[in-house]
Amino acid sequence: MNKFFGHLHTILKHRHLVIKNASHCGIFFHALKHDLSKFSPKEFFPSVKYFVGVHSPVYEQRLANNYYSSICQHHTKRNPHHWEYWTDFFKGAIVVKTMPYKYAMEYVCDMLSASKVYDPKNFKRETTLNYFLERSPYYYMSNATREFVKWSLTRYRDFAFKGLKKKDTLAKYKEITSIYPDVEVITSLHTRLGNDKEVE
Template sequence: MKSYWKYLLYILEHKLNVLLECWKEGLYVQGMMHDMSKFNPIEFFPYARKFYLNKKLDEFEWEYAWLHHQHHNKHHWNYWVVDSVKREALPMPRKYLLEMICDYRSFSRTWGRKRIDTDMADRLIRNLLTEKVILHPKTRKECEFFIRKINESNIAK
């Protein structure tokens, strides 16, 4: 039971951190609605067992939970992939692209406060420009623009 409480606290912390990042971009509703599917039992229990009980999950259960999450949250690039073999994706609307970047930037926060260590957030954001991530060419260009903007604002600080 303790592991489920820990996971619930993690979700609430993550949602707070994403809300703060989305707020800066004017994505108020998205910031509040971000990752609501994580409360769905299809996702909640497998995630809690995997990350807080260190329990070996049935591979199907985990894959189903992750697939459910991707297909219920438009801020995941995977949501927009049409054909992974041909590496084809639909253009991602700007608001979801921004929410995805806010999601990644949120990892530089702990309960709303900025952390000194931002490695994870930086790695996730840089990963968007690699071949591992399948994006529509228009979306990739927009990603590059926003990442350049983030880098410029980090240098200015």
């Protein structure tokens, strides 16, 4: 399978699984527009170039371009289910806004799908939670978004999609967002350069 068809197959499989996941979580119609920007020329053709099949082409593009990814820039600023979409910059600080419920749930469905599509043989119910716990300290998320995503992935680990019914996740989202501010300002930035494990 060449890179063109390999990448096309991967993003179609991923998108279909996200929609399937979303149907379990009560956001089926919302998920129908998931990742459509991946089919735009600015994302699709660079992704074909860096396609390897075991992780996102974004990772390979970062390695080849001193960590900068035009794919990621184009994708995350057009898809509100990514935490990067909800970041802003002001006077040297990063301003983060809490993801609205439907996008936070789409993000959960997205991560579950990516974990399964890229490594189906090793996928277990705890896989995505472990991935998130390892990498999320380097994500610029609001505390409410972080806590809700962690709670949702923990529920999936413990109960599969039975633990992610909309009435339960929406109630938990409202509970968590009532505790934390909707917008937070981060003034202390992480530095993580070199040959250590790259966040994919």
